[in-house]
Amino acid sequence: MIMKNWQIPEKELLFSGHAACQGCGGALAMRLALKALGENSVATIPACCWTIISGDVLYHALKVPVFHTAFETAAISAAGLKAGLSVRGLKDATVFAWAGDGGTFDIGIQAISGAAERNEDIIYFVYDNEAYMNTGIQRSSATPWGAWTTTTPVKHPEDKPKKNIDEILAAHKIPYQATVNVAYPEDFIRKVTKAKNVKGFRFIHIFAPCPPGWKMASDISIQVARLATQTAIFPLYEIENGRNYTVSYLPPNKLPVIEYLKMQGRFKHLKEEDVEHIQRMVDENLDYILKKHELTHGTLENIPRPEFYK
Amino acid sequence: MSIKKVLTGNHAVSYGAMASRVQVISAYPITPQTQVVELLSELVADGKLDAIFVNVESEHSAMSACISASAAGARAFTATSAQGLALMHEMLHWAAGARLPIVLADINRAMAPPWTIWTDQNDSLSQRDTGWMQIYVESNQEAFDSIILAYKVAEQVFLPCMVVLDAFVLSHTSEPIEIHDQEKIDEYLPPYRPMVTIEPGKPIGYGALAAPDTYMEFRYKMQRAMENAVEIFEKEGKLFGDMFGHSYDLVEPYMMDDAEYVIITVGAVTSTARVAIQELRKKGEKAGLLKFRVLRPFPFEKLRELLSGRKKVAVIDRNISFGHHGIFYQEVKSALYPLSNRPPVFGYIAGLGGRDITVSDVVDIYEDMKKRETLEEIIWKGVKL
Structure with missing residues (x-):
């Protein structure tokens, strides 16, 4: 792979000594996000893997403060921090919520909808590893169709498609939202930097592989994450004001979903027809997003397709 | 100069919050509490009270907003009743465990079902063991005074405080209230000085995981704070009397x-x-x-x-x-x-x-x-x- 145009800030705000598993997408996501957000930031974290990763009461692995909060409160907790800092005159601080998919797609969605509708001036990050990993791999509404989890066992795998959280947020017409993938760090940094400079409610949906939860080796995390976007299982795009869609990247040659699925133990039980079903859902979703892009831009020709992103 | 106003218990609470110069208010409507925050939202919108009003989608979020605003160093206030207080329950533990001196007015309302909006104390007493201090008031004047007193005590012991008054008997009944001189109130209740705050440049974890070798000491300290609060309630209740003419005891x-x-x-x-x-x-x-x-x-x-x-x-x-x-x-x-x-x-x-x-x-x-x-x-x- 050729590493060109590699523009990632060098300054680290996440330090070694954190408690993440090897190959954790959620940990890498925080490392990247903080590079873009900088030190004039405060975080609030609800119950999720990151409750553990950041360190216990005696240690703290981040160069920004973290206010730990209850599972369903990430969005409002951030809004409250913003209000508290504002009345103290610290109006320019970036306040962000950092939650898992369970805390976002499921238990936290009411507070997110409220904060999004009120256009609270915060950034909401969801690091999506597609199940309740911290409690031991139970399905969430972010778990994709066909996946094994401990509550969707192999004989009865997940039989509902992944909830489309991005469209739910788009319906709130928030000023800025984007999908990012830890395997595409430049795109990740660019979007978080852009989000940082927008006022109002911003939503960043992070694709974050989980080796123990996805039943794969920890050293293929990035490879699998990259395949998620190359197969269009997790397309990268931005939405502004709930209306303007911009696809950030299209793979020069879109790979079949099996290339992604076959790498992970959680999909091992899938039959050929299951894979076909997933392929159809993925194609339909990509088609929908491309149509939205075309509606916004009048063309698909302006979507980048760099070889570099293979 | 103090002034006399004829106020319902609910509005006495609102004026008590304004007199306490609360900085962040977050609330959700529920009968019989609603008028408390109706008036406060108006006072904020009119610029008579320099605060941010976070108009949330549930009581759970109202308490959560107060908690993080307080953690950021602001004086935070909310009010609720019955089902709303019950919905806050998880976050009431959070407020106390995080040692945040939030004040909440609970307009006592009986719990459903069957549906009811009238007074009894099962809502507030169900929250007895959350680590909140609880004051039960007899009159609208006492409601007004107790909001101020609650902040004064809470901000010394770093525990939240609930001021509880009866639905309708007080909340919707008008009584003449003395609104004390604001300068004297400011003297009695100076701006909140937090022990620790969440703010940029201070990289701390607040409320992180405590294993069995550290957790118990947090609880011991909460109990000690509660024990100390008895004396502080006595002292501050007397001082209140010296300054405003009516003292309070436990x-x-x-x-x-x-x-x-x-x-x-x-x-x-x-x-x-x-x-x-x-x-x-x-x-x-x-x-x-x-x-x-x-x-x-x-x-x-x-x-x-x-x-x-x-x-x-x-x-x-x-x-x-x-x-x-x-x-x-x-x-x-x-x-x-x-x-x-x-x-x-x-x-x-x-x-x-x-x-x-x-x-x-x-x-x-x-x-x-x-x-x-x-x-x-x-x-x-x-x-x-």
């Missing part, structure tokens, strides 16, 4: 000097009981009244001192712990247990779901207590059987 005696038979009341029914005690005194009865004002921290010493050696005590509970007794009855009995000359204590359940407790009901309870020879587990007053 429990307050009325005609108790030579009283042999004592009635204990909580909240607005105390005013009713005052009249009953006056009537009984006219008949030559050695009747006394004890107003129970602060449930947490629990005023062990003062309660024992005031009840030791009395002939009999009756506790009127506008609440019930199902399968046990009225909750103030439980609390009083347990506090008196170490005394060798403890009086027999009788527990009366009355006025649930807003049923009136009248002067003659209190007189009946007094007479019933006086003639009882044996202890009854639970005595119902006014229930239709």
Whole structure:
């Protein structure tokens, strides 16, 4: 792979000594996000893997403060921090919520909808590893169709498609939202930097592989994450004001979903027809997003397709 | 200069919050509390109160917003009732565990089902063990004063405080209130000085994981803070009296000097009981009244001192712990247990779901207590059987 145009800030705000598993997408996501957000930031974290990763009461692995909060409160907790800092005159601080998919797609969605509708001036990050990993791999509404989890066992795998959280947020017409993938760090940094400079409610949906939860080796995390976007299982795009869609990247040659699925133990039980079903859902979703892009831009020709992103 | 206003209990609470110069308010509508935050939102919008009003989608979020705003160093306020308070329950633990001096006004409303909007104390008493201090007020003036006092105490012990008043009996009833001079209030209640804040440049984890080797000490410290709060309540209640003409204590005696038979009341029914005690005194009865004002921290010493050696005590509970007794009855009995000359204590359940407790009901309870020879587990007053 050729590493060109590699523009990632060098300054680290996440330090070694954190408690993440090897190959954790959620940990890498925080490392990247903080590079873009900088030190004039405060975080609030609800119950999720990151409750553990950041360190216990005696240690703290981040160069920004973290206010730990209850599972369903990430969005409002951030809004409250913003209000508290504002009345103290610290109006320019970036306040962000950092939650898992369970805390976002499921238990936290009411507070997110409220904060999004009120256009609270915060950034909401969801690091999506597609199940309740911290409690031991139970399905969430972010778990994709066909996946094994401990509550969707192999004989009865997940039989509902992944909830489309991005469209739910788009319906709130928030000023800025984007999908990012830890395997595409430049795109990740660019979007978080852009989000940082927008006022109002911003939503960043992070694709974050989980080796123990996805039943794969920890050293293929990035490879699998990259395949998620190359197969269009997790397309990268931005939405502004709930209306303007911009696809950030299209793979020069879109790979079949099996290339992604076959790498992970959680999909091992899938039959050929299951894979076909997933392929159809993925194609339909990509088609929908491309149509939205075309509606916004009048063309698909302006979507980048760099070889570099293979 | 102080001014007089005719205010409902709800608006007395709003003005109490304004006088306390709260900086972040977050709330959700529920009867009978709604008017508290209606007025506050108007005061904020009109620029009369320099605060941010976070107009949330649930009480759970209201408390969450207060918690993080307080953690960021702001003075935070909310108000609710019944189902709303129950929905906050998880975050009430969070506020106390995070040691944040938030003040919440709870307009006592009975719990559903069946649906009800009228007063009783089961909503606030269900939150007894969350680590919140609790003040039960008798009048609208006391509601106004107690909001200010609550911040004064809470910000010294770093525990949140609930100010509790009866639905409708106080919340929707107008009384003349003295709004104290703002300069003097500012002198009494200076700006909040947090111990720790969440802000950029201070990379700390607040509320992170505590393993068994560290957790217990956090709880020990909360209990010590509660214990210290007794003295601070006494000191600040007296200082309040010196500055504004009306002092407050955790429990307050009325005609108790030579009283042999004592009635204990909580909240607005105390005013009713005052009249009953006056009537009984006219008949030559050695009747006394004890107003129970602060449930947490629990005023062990003062309660024992005031009840030791009395002939009999009756506790009127506008609440019930199902399968046990009225909750103030439980609390009083347990506090008196170490005394060798403890009086027999009788527990009366009355006025649930807003049923009136009248002067003659209190007189009946007094007479019933006086003639009882044996202890009854639970005595119902006014229930239709």
